[in-house]
Amino acid sequence: MNAELLSSWRDGPARQAIVDFVERAGGQDGSAAAAVEERVAVFDNDGTLWCEKPMPIQLDFILRRLVELAQAQPELRERQPWKAASERDYGWLSALIAEHYAGNDTNVKTLAAGILSAFAGMSVDEFEKRSDDFLRSAQHPTLGRRYLQCTYAPMVELLGYLEANGFANYIVSGGGRDFMRPISQEVYGIPRERVIGSSTTFTYTSDGPGGTITHRPEADYLDDGPEKPVRIWNRTGRRPMLAAGNSNGDIPMLQFTHHASKPTLRLLVVHDDAEREFDYTTGAEQALKEAEAAGWTTVSMRNDWTTVF
Amino acid sequence: MNAELLSSWRDGPARQAIVDFVERAGGQDGSAAAAVEERVAVFDNDGTLWCEKPMPIQLDFILRRLVELAQAQPELRERQPWKAASERDYGWLSALIAEHYAGNDTNVKTLAAGILSAFAGMSVDEFEKRSDDFLRSAQHPTLGRRYLQCTYAPMVELLGYLEANGFANYIVSGGGRDFMRPISQEVYGIPRERVIGSSTTFTYTSDGPGGTITHRPEADYLDDGPEKPVRIWNRTGRRPMLAAGNSNGDIPMLQFTHHASKPTLRLLVVHDDAEREFDYTTGAEQALKEAEAAGWTTVSMRNDWTTVF
Numbered sequence: 001m002n003a004e005l006l007s008s009w010r011d012g013p014a015r016q017a018i019v020d021f022v023e024r025a026g027g028q029d030g031s032a033a034a035a036v037e038e039r040v041a042v043f044d045n046d047g048t049l050w051c052e053k054p055m056p057i058q059l060d061f062i063l064r065r066l067v068e069l070a071q072a073q074p075e076l077r078e079r080q081p082w083k084a085a086s087e088r089d090y091g092w093l094s095a096l097i098a099e100h101y102a103g104n105d106t107n108v109k110t111l112a113a114g115i116l117s118a119f120a121g122m123s124v125d126e127f128e129k130r131s132d133d134f135l136r137s138a139q140h141p142t143l144g145r146r147y148l149q150c151t152y153a154p155m156v157e158l159l160g161y162l163e164a165n166g167f168a169n170y171i172v173s174g175g176g177r178d179f180m181r182p183i184s185q186e187v188y189g190i191p192r193e194r195v196i197g198s199s200t201t202f203t204y205t206s207d208g209p210g211g212t213i214t215h216r217p218e219a220d221y222l223d224d225g226p227e228k229p230v231r232i233w234n235r236t237g238r239r240p241m242l243a244a245g246n247s248n249g250d251i252p253m254l255q256f257t258h259h260a261s262k263p264t265l266r267l268l269v270v271h272d273d274a275e276r277e278f279d280y281t282t283g284a285e286q287a288l289k290e291a292e293a294a295g296w297t298t299v300s301m302r303n304d305w306t307t308v309f
Numbered sequence: 310m311n312a313e314l315l316s317s318w319r320d321g322p323a324r325q326a327i328v329d330f331v332e333r334a335g336g337q338d339g340s341a342a343a344a345v346e347e348r349v350a351v352f353d354n355d356g357t358l359w360c361e362k363p364m365p366i367q368l369d370f371i372l373r374r375l376v377e378l379a380q381a382q383p384e385l386r387e388r389q390p391w392k393a394a395s396e397r398d399y400g401w402l403s404a405l406i407a408e409h410y411a412g413n414d415t416n417v418k419t420l421a422a423g424i425l426s427a428f429a430g431m432s433v434d435e436f437e438k439r440s441d442d443f444l445r446s447a448q449h450p451t452l453g454r455r456y457l458q459c460t461y462a463p464m465v466e467l468l469g470y471l472e473a474n475g476f477a478n479y480i481v482s483g484g485g486r487d488f489m490r491p492i493s494q495e496v497y498g499i500p501r502e503r504v505i506g507s508s509t510t511f512t513y514t515s516d517g518p519g520g521t522i523t524h525r526p527e528a529d530y531l532d533d534g535p536e537k538p539v540r541i542w543n544r545t546g547r548r549p550m551l552a553a554g555n556s557n558g559d560i561p562m563l564q565f566t567h568h569a570s571k572p573t574l575r576l577l578v579v580h581d582d583a584e585r586e587f588d589y590t591t592g593a594e595q596a597l598k599e600a601e602a603a604g605w606t607t608v609s610m611r612n613d614w615t616t617v618f
Binding site: 124168181191192193199202203204205206209210211213226227228229230234235236238239252255256257258259260 | 433486490494500501502504508510511512513518519522535536537539542543544545546547548564565566567568569
């Protein structure tokens with residue numbers, strides 16, 4: 001039902017696989033319908049639901065915070081990562097990613113420590129306000145649009161199509177859970193309790209009416225790779241029937257999306273559209289191989305989507 | 310609406326506070342209604358939704374597992390906590406609780422280590438099956454009923470009344486999340502994704518179609534005391550409007566249930582009914598004081614409920 005919602009999808013194998021899956025799940029092909037409570041669909045966010053280049057949107061948010069901290073505490077300006085953030089030294093940041101792929105995480109750890117300390121002691125209410133303000137005002141550096149307009153229209157249509165067919169959609173992001181929550185309902189139709197993502201640990205302090213929950217400078221977990229199935233289980237207590245991702249970190253989540261006796265769909269978004277978005281496979285090499293080996297459905301931005309944004 | 314669902318509640322201040330709260334939340338008193346997505350209600354489980362004496366139901370489940378392990382590995386029978394479990398040495402277990410209240414947690418740690426190891430390496434699917442089997446078959450040791458019949462009828466009515474008025478109910482238990490999930494929908498009408506509770510860490514292994522999530526012998530977190538507001542935030546991203554508990558470990562969750570401009574209700578179930586259930590305040594001393602100081606609504610099992618089970 002409602003396949004007309006997929007209006008930005010070209011007729012082709014990806015669109016057909018989606019419609020076939022939804023009709024099988026709903027029993028419209030004559031097979032037994034999956035119980036509505038079993039219809040769980042999970043979506044990576046960066047590079048799957050919205051643009052992640054030239055850098056993840058949240059990294060821009062964090063770098064601005066590092067600049068703010070370095071302005072308040074000048075001694076930080078001589079130390080990484082505050083130095084690179086203050087000097088807009090994208091060279092240091094790019095090198096760090098190249099170093100990571102080469103197996104050297106020294107500077108990744110330096111950045112991670114800076115990120116973890118960036119919001120330490122901040123209440124979840126204050127963090128929410130900052131994330132909300134940033135996402136509603138900041139512009140993408142090259143696409144000439146606001147970040148909130150960098151969601152992929154065909155994927156938003158897919159979320160709506162699934163919801164119209166009884167599915168509960170979840171975001172399962174390597175990015176920060178609380179970073180996305182203020183806008184997830186508005187831009188994806190996904191309520192905040194269905195946002196799964198990385199998080200620091202928190203402290204609850206009974207410091208007045210209602211008390212306060214504040215960020216600690218410590219990772220609770222990084223919701224990536226094999227942690228994604230674990231966090232999906234923690235939150236939902238179920239195996240998904242549909243998973244969509246775009247990178248190596250999504251492989252375990254896509255593998256976990258398996259049922260012996262229910263239809264499943266594994267989607268891998270392929271960034272092959274230099275004209276309308278970006279063209280890259282770095283960070284997705286294994287995922288592309290796995291998709292071919294395991295028969296996952298690849299989604300070509302260039303060929304399968306009439307519109308990107 | 311639907312206050313007739315509270316048929317096991319005697320007319321009195323507790324019932325009245327519940328009805329007043331729900332009608333204010335729904336705007337039936339002429340004030341602005343709370344948005345449906347804000348209507349989050351959280352419930353402790355042991356001693357709040359079902360009976361926790363003479364021992365928490367899950368402890369019985371765990372002790373049986375320890376006996377099973379000791380039968381398979383005789384050398385365990387000489388070591389605690391397998392020894393006490395095998396010998397049904399409730400003295401050791403009771404002493405441990407008394408020691409805990411006296412500030413000595415040596416044996417508590419011994420028990421905790423045994424509990425954490427009890428399901429190490431077990432898949433979440435196997436754990437679910439064992440929990441489900443246990444809860445559907447085991448008998449309460451003194452009440453002459455099955456464990457699944459040890460839920461408090463007035464609290465189950467309250468869950469239904471809240472749901473009929475647009476609330477999303479969550480369990481927020483110090484007990485194990487995955488222990489309760491198999492039966493939460495059936496006995497409470499609470500779907501498994503709304504069960505918050507303690508958990509070990511897990512490992513995801515890509516060991517065949519779908520892979521496997523297994524228990525590790527390590528606590529991820531103990532969902533008690535100040536961890537309860539943190540876990541509520543993690544799962545829901547909201548402050549509740551209603552919280553119900555019965556012990557000191559519920560104090561932070563009840564304090565967290567506060568809104569400057571929305572109605573709230575904090576319920577504390579008081580076990581004062583030796584005839585129909587149990588009569589005890591151990592472990593609830595501070596909570597009772599706090600309820601009086603902060604004006605929380607106490608629920609007397611003896612006076613406010615026409616039926617307990």
